[in-house]
Amino acid sequence: xxxxxxxxxxxxxxxxxxxxxxxxxxxxxxxxxxxxxxxxxxxxxxxxxxxxxxxxxxxxxxxxxxxxxxxxxxxxxxxxxxxxxxxxxxxxxxxxxxxxxxxxxxxxxxxxxxxxxxxxxxxxxxxxxxxxxxxxxxxxxxxxxxxxxxxxxxxxxxxxxxxxxxxxxxxxxxxxxxxxxxxxxxxxxxxxxxxxxxxxxxxxxxxxxxxxxxxxxxxxxxxxxxxxxxxxxxxxxxxxxxxxxxxxxxxxxxxxxxxxxxxxxxxxxxxxxxxxxxxxxxxxxxxxxxxxxxxxxxxxxxxxxxxxxxxxxxxxxxxxxxxxxxxxxxxxxxxxxxxxxxxxxxxxxxxxxxxxxxxx
Amino acid sequence: xxxxxxxxxxxxxxxxxxxxxxxxxxxxxxxxxxxxxxxxxxxxxxxxxxxxxxxxxxxxxxxxxxxxxxxxxxxxxxxxxxxxxxxxxxxxxxxxxxxxxxxxxxxxxxxxxxxxxxxxxxxxxxxxxxxxxxxxxxxxxxxxxxxxxxxxxxxxxxxxxxxxxxxxxxxxxxxxxxxxxxxxxxxxxxxxxxxxxxxxxxxxxxxxxxxxxxxxxxxxxxxxxxxxxxxxxxxxxxxxxxxxxxxxxxxxxxxxxxxxxxxxxxxxxxxxxxxxxxxxxxxxxxxxxxxxxxxxxxxxxxxxxxxxxxxxxxxxxxxxxxxxxxxxxxxxxxxxxxxxxxxxxxxxxxxxxxxxxxxxxxxxxxxxxxxxxxxxxxxxxxxxxxxxxxxxxxxxxxxxxxxxxxxxxxxxxxxxxxxxxxxxxxxxxxxxxxxxxxxxxxxxxxxxxxxxxxxxxxxxxxxxxxxxxxxxxxxxxxxxxxxxxxxxxxxxxxxxxxxxxxxxxxxxxxxxxxxxxxxxxxxxxxxxxxxxxxxxxxxxxxxxxxxxxxxxxxx
Numbered sequence: 001x002x003x004x005x006x007x008x009x010x011x012x013x014x015x016x017x018x019x020x021x022x023x024x025x026x027x028x029x030x031x032x033x034x035x036x037x038x039x040x041x042x043x044x045x046x047x048x049x050x051x052x053x054x055x056x057x058x059x060x061x062x063x064x065x066x067x068x069x070x071x072x073x074x075x076x077x078x079x080x081x082x083x084x085x086x087x088x089x090x091x092x093x094x095x096x097x098x099x100x101x102x103x104x105x106x107x108x109x110x111x112x113x114x115x116x117x118x119x120x121x122x123x124x125x126x127x128x129x130x131x132x133x134x135x136x137x138x139x140x141x142x143x144x145x146x147x148x149x150x151x152x153x154x155x156x157x158x159x160x161x162x163x164x165x166x167x168x169x170x171x172x173x174x175x176x177x178x179x180x181x182x183x184x185x186x187x188x189x190x191x192x193x194x195x196x197x198x199x200x201x202x203x204x205x206x207x208x209x210x211x212x213x214x215x216x217x218x219x220x221x222x223x224x225x226x227x228x229x230x231x232x233x234x235x236x237x238x239x240x241x242x243x244x245x246x247x248x249x250x251x252x253x254x255x256x257x258x259x260x261x262x263x264x265x266x267x268x269x270x271x272x273x274x275x276x277x278x279x280x281x282x283x284x285x286x287x288x289x290x291x292x293x294x295x296x297x298x299x300x301x302x303x304x305x306x307x308x309x310x311x312x313x314x315x316x317x318x319x320x321x322x323x324x325x326x327x328x329x330x331x332x333x334x335x336x337x338x339x340x341x342x343x344x345x346x347x348x349x350x351x352x353x354x355x356x357x358x359x360x
Numbered sequence: 361x362x363x364x365x366x367x368x369x370x371x372x373x374x375x376x377x378x379x380x381x382x383x384x385x386x387x388x389x390x391x392x393x394x395x396x397x398x399x400x401x402x403x404x405x406x407x408x409x410x411x412x413x414x415x416x417x418x419x420x421x422x423x424x425x426x427x428x429x430x431x432x433x434x435x436x437x438x439x440x441x442x443x444x445x446x447x448x449x450x451x452x453x454x455x456x457x458x459x460x461x462x463x464x465x466x467x468x469x470x471x472x473x474x475x476x477x478x479x480x481x482x483x484x485x486x487x488x489x490x491x492x493x494x495x496x497x498x499x500x501x502x503x504x505x506x507x508x509x510x511x512x513x514x515x516x517x518x519x520x521x522x523x524x525x526x527x528x529x530x531x532x533x534x535x536x537x538x539x540x541x542x543x544x545x546x547x548x549x550x551x552x553x554x555x556x557x558x559x560x561x562x563x564x565x566x567x568x569x570x571x572x573x574x575x576x577x578x579x580x581x582x583x584x585x586x587x588x589x590x591x592x593x594x595x596x597x598x599x600x601x602x603x604x605x606x607x608x609x610x611x612x613x614x615x616x617x618x619x620x621x622x623x624x625x626x627x628x629x630x631x632x633x634x635x636x637x638x639x640x641x642x643x644x645x646x647x648x649x650x651x652x653x654x655x656x657x658x659x660x661x662x663x664x665x666x667x668x669x670x671x672x673x674x675x676x677x678x679x680x681x682x683x684x685x686x687x688x689x690x691x692x693x694x695x696x697x698x699x700x701x702x703x704x705x706x707x708x709x710x711x712x713x714x715x716x717x718x719x720x721x722x723x724x725x726x727x728x729x730x731x732x733x734x735x736x737x738x739x740x741x742x743x744x745x746x747x748x749x750x751x752x753x754x755x756x757x758x759x760x761x762x763x764x765x766x767x768x769x770x771x772x773x774x775x776x777x778x779x780x781x782x783x784x785x786x787x788x789x790x791x792x793x794x795x796x797x798x799x800x801x802x803x804x805x806x807x808x809x810x811x812x813x814x815x816x817x818x819x820x821x822x823x824x825x826x827x828x829x830x831x832x833x834x835x836x837x838x839x840x841x842x843x844x845x846x847x848x849x850x851x852x853x854x855x856x857x858x859x860x861x862x863x864x865x866x867x868x869x870x871x872x873x874x875x876x877x878x879x880x881x882x883x884x885x886x887x888x889x890x891x892x893x894x895x896x897x898x899x900x901x902x903x904x905x906x907x908x909x910x911x912x913x914x915x
Contacts, residue, residue: 031847
C-alpha cells in the first residue's frame with residue numbers, strides 16, 4: 001500500500017475561518033475610516049462565466065458588483081450576508097455542518113430575515129462566490145446523498161476508519177463532508193465511475209474491482225458535489241486516473257462532462273470540483289455501432305440537447321464532436337445495461353477491458 | 361250629435377301661467393319628494409344670492425327646516441339682502457313670469473318662476489298661506505312689512521290675508537312656507553348636499569342651516585369679496601334667429617335697419633353692414649318696421665356665412681381659481697387642491713362661455729360610502745349646483761372620456777377625490793326644463809376636458825411627490841434599522857468591538873435622500889450593481905441546472 005499524501009483538512013478549516021472573519025473586518029475597517037462600507041461580489045450572470053481553456057473548466061470572469069451599505073436595495077443583502085457569515089463561522093469553529101434548509105430555519109431568529117428559502121440559498125451562494133469557497137468549506141451541506149464507492153481504499157472519518165471493501169455490497173457512501181475525510185491507504189490503480197447503481201452492482205458482482213484493480217463509484221445520476229469532490233481528490237491526491245461510464249445519450253454525456261469540466265452554475269467552485277483529467281469511457285455512439293447494441297430512437301428533446309452540446313465549449317474536443325455527429329446520424333441511443341444482450345458478464349469481461357486498453 | 365263651433369268655444373278659457381304650472385308642476389322641477397325640496401332650496405337660495413350681490417352685500421342665509429310629520433315640513437328661509445319693498449312682495453312671490461331676468465346676462469336663475477313656484481307648491485300641497493317679512497331701506501331709513509298671503513291662481517297674483525308692520529334691525533327677506541309631499545334627504549340629490557355644493561360654488565356666501573333633527577350646520581364664507589356683477593352684453597349675430605330680428609325691429613326706436621343691427625347686436629361694424637348688403641341684396645337703409653320675415657331669414661343666413669369676432673366676454677364673470685380653491689378648502693378640507701379657469705370661448709359659433717375646474721383630494725373630498733371615500737363629480741352652471749340628470753350632461757360625458765390612468769389614478773372610483781366643474785355663460789344650453797344638465801356641445805366637452813386634465817396633472821404631480829416622500833421615510837427607516845445590526849454583526853464576525861458608526865449612518869441616510877432627489881451619488885457603482893442584480897434574477901438558473909433537472913426526471 002502506498003503512502004497517502006498529508007491531508008489539508010486543518011488548513012482548510014483555518015482558511016475558511018479567516019476568510020469569514022475577514023469579511024467582517026472589511027466592513028469594520030470602512031466604518032472606522034468613516035467610509036460607507038461596501039462588498040465586492042463577483043457576478044455570476046452567464047456573461048461572467050467563461051470556459052478556461054488552460055484549466056479546462058468553467059471559471060468566473062472578473063466582473064463583480066459592488067454592494068454598498070448606502071444603497072437601499074443592497075443593504076438588506078449585506079445584512080443577510082454578514083449574518084450568514086457569522087452563522088458559518090460558528091459552524092466552522094465548532095466543526096459542525098448544517099443544511100441550507102436548517103440555516104433557513106435558524107434565520108427565523110435573525111434581525112434581518114429572509115423572505116423565502118430561495119433567498120437564503122442565494123445569499124449562501126453570494127458568500128461562496130465572494131470568498132471563493134465552496135459551501136462545504138462554510139459548513140453548509142447539500143442535502144442529497146453522495147454516491148457509493150467500492151474497492152480497496154481505507155478512509156478516516158473523524159475517529160472512524162472505513163474500509164470501502166468491507167462496508168457491505170453497497171460500499172462506502174461518500175459523505176457530504178468529504179473534505180474532512182482522510183485517505184489513509186489504498187491499493188488500486190484507477191477509478192471507474194458508472195452512472196447507475198445497476199451497473200455498480202453488476203461490477204461488484206463480477207468482481208471488476210479485482211480484475212481492473214479499481215475503485216467502483218456509483219454516481220446515481222447527476223453527480224452530487226461531494227461525489228465530484230471525491231473524484232477530484234482521488235485523482236489529484238492519490239494520482240488515480242478516473243474513467244466514467246454512462247448511458248450512450250446526451251444526458252449521459254453531460255453527467256460525465258460536468259465531472260470533467262465542471263458546471264457553469266458552480267463556476268466559482270469548479271477549481272474544487274472539476275476533474276479535467278477524467279476520461280469518458282462510454283457508452284459512445286461508436287460503441288453503439290461497433291457492439292451492435294440494442295437501442296432506442298432519439299427523441300426530439302435528445303436531438304435538441306445534442307445540438308446544444310455540440311455548441312458547448314466543453315465539447316470542443318474533436319472526439320466529442322465526432323461522437324455527437326455520429327449519434328445524430330444514427331438517430332439512436334443506448335443504455336449501459338444494453339451490453340446484457342451478450343450476457344451479464346459481457347460488460348466486465350469484454351467491454352471494459354477493450355475500452356480501457358483503447359484509452360490508456 | 362255634432363256641436364256647433366260656438367258651443368265648442370263655450371268652454372274656451374284663458375290659462376294664466378300660475379294655472380298652467382299648477383297643472384304642470386314637473387316643469388318647475390317639482391318631480392319626486394327629494395327633488396321637490398331640493399328645488400325649493402335652490403330657488404330660494406339663488407334668489408337671495410342674486411339680490412344680495414346686486415346690492416353689493418355678502419350673502420348670509422339662515423335656513424330652518426322643521427319636520428311636522430312624514431313628508432310634511434315647514435321651511436323658514438331668511439337672508440340679509442336688500443329686501444323687497446312692500447308693493448313688490450306679492451308680485452315677486454305670486455306673479456309668475458314677473459321679474460328682472462329676461463336679459464342677455466349671466467344669472468343663476470333665468471325664467472323668473474322660482475319663488476312663485478315655491479309658493480305655488482306650498483299652497484298646492486298644504487293649502488297654507490305664505491308668510492313673508494321684508495325689510496328694506498328708503499333714503500337711509502329702514503322699513504319693514506310682515507305679510508301673510510295666498511296666490512290667486514286664476515288671476516296670477518297675490519291675495520293678501522294679513523298685514524303687520526314691524527321694526528327691522530337690518531334689510532332682508534324672511535319667508536316661511538309649509539310643504540307636503542316633499543322629503544329631506546342626505547342623498548347626493550338631497551337638500552343638504554345642495555347647500556354643501558352651493559357653498560363650494562359660492563365661497564363668498566354664508567349659510568346657517570338647521571336640519572329637521574335641530575342640528576345646526578354653519579357653512580362659513582371662505583372669501584370676503586362680493587363677486588363682480590356680470591354686465592349685460594348685446595347678443596352675438598351667430599346667436600340670433602329670424603324671429604329675434606323681427607322682435608327687435610318691432611320694438612326699436614332706431615330709424616334704419618343698419619342702426620338697428622349695429623345697436624342691438626355685438627361685433628356689428630359698418631364694414632359688416634356692407635357685407636350683409638352685398639350678400640343679401642337688401643337695402644339696409646330701410647325702416648326697421650318694414651323688415652319682412654324673408655329678409656330676416658336672409659340676414660340670419662348671411663350671418664352664418666360671415667366671419668365675426670368672438671362675442672365679448674365682459675358679461676362672463678367666472679368664480680376664479682383662488683375662490684374655487686378657497687371654497688373647496690372650506691367645505692372639503694382636502695390635503696390637495698388645484699383649480700383652473702379657462703379663457704372664454706364660444707359654442708355653436710356665437711355663445712361665449714367659460715369652463716372652470718377644480719380637483720380636491722383627500723380630507724373630506726369624495727363621497728362617503730360605508731366608511732370608504734369614493735370619487736364624486738360636482739357639476740355647476742353659473743355657480744348653481746346641478747344635482748339631477750347627470751347622465752347625458754356635457755360635464756359628465758367629458759369627465760368620462762378622460763383617461764384617468766394617465767394621471768396616476770388607476771382606480772378612480774375608489775379614490776377620495778371631488779371633481780368640480782362650473783360652466784359660466786349667458787346662455788347655458790340646458791337639456792330640459794329642469795335645467796339640471798348641459799347639452800353635450802363639442803366645444804363645451806373640449807373645454808371641460810382641457811380644464812380638468814390640467815388640474816389632474818397637478819394632482820398627479822402631488823401624488824408622485826407624496827409617494828416619493830413616503831418612500832424616503834421608508835428608506836430612512838431601513839437604514840436606521842439595518843445599519844446598527846450590520847455593524848454589530850460585522851464586529852462579531854471580525855471579533856472586535858462595535859465601532860462608533862453614527863457618522864456612517866448619517867452619511868448613508870443623506871446619500872439615500874440625494875439618490876431620491878435624482879442626484880445620484882455614485883452612478884458608476886449603481887450601474888454595475890444594476891447589471892448584477894438583473895443577472896441574479898434572470899440567469900442564475902442556467903443550462904446546467906436545466907439539464908440536471910431533466911436528468912433527475914429521467915432517473
